[in-house]
Amino acid sequence: MANGLIEADVLAIVRAVANGQTERDVAKAFGLSIAAVRDVVSQAAGDRLSGEAMRREILLEVTRLDQLLAKYHSEALSDEPHRHASAAIYHKLAQRKHEVCGLSPATGVGFTIITSTPAPQQRTSTDQLREVLDELIGKQQPALPKPDDVIH
Known part of the structure; x- marks a missing residue:
């Protein structure tokens, strides 16, 4: 060790x-x-927690569950007064086996990442077409005023 x-x-x-x-x-x-x-x-x-160790652990757990499932299955099908309790236990054991084997869909948790950075403004197809046409005829885009510029 x-x-x-x-x-x-x-x-x-x-x-x-x-x-x-x-x-x-x-x-x-x-x-x-x-x-x-x-x-x-x-x-x-x-x-x-290695892959091989986890597979061994799952095999042992499934084997134990199979033994219990066999016991409670036969009791649930019998005429014994406790057959309803055996059926409920069988159902829970079957659920557990499905979870261990990965046969039950897991309850997921979703996360949304919210950022304070605004998404980039996307150009429309009209803007793109206008730019191509302006480039073809040699027209230059007028400069946009800066936020600091004073408008008279």
């Missing part, structure tokens, strides 16, 4: 940081530097 720590120490460090202890307090408790605590957390994240 990182920094010569055993896996139990790495897990304890990650849990301590996840539970809200400051990195400084965790470093002091384990005799590490703050940078070493950050390295341990980063390494643990890379190990736990």
Whole structure:
């Protein structure tokens, strides 16, 4: 493991940081530097959240859900008095499996970025045609007055 720590120490460090202890307090408790605590957390994240690790995690979760689904499916189809509760549990388990497998559409959150810079003024097709015709006949555009110019 990182920094010569055993896996139990790495897990304890990650849990301590996840539970809200400051990195400084965790470093002091384990005799590490703050940078070493950050390295341990980063390494643990890379190990736990890699693509391969996530696929294993999903497989295990789906396998557990399949076992529960089989149990509650048969109970829901039985004549037992608790069949309605079993059907509801089966439904929730099926929903969870679909979410884990990515079969349910996620609830999205949209963001709109608002800027204070005005959008550039677009020229109309009439303006573009006027410019082309003026260029062909050699007519120059009159200079527009500047905001500082005094009009008499």
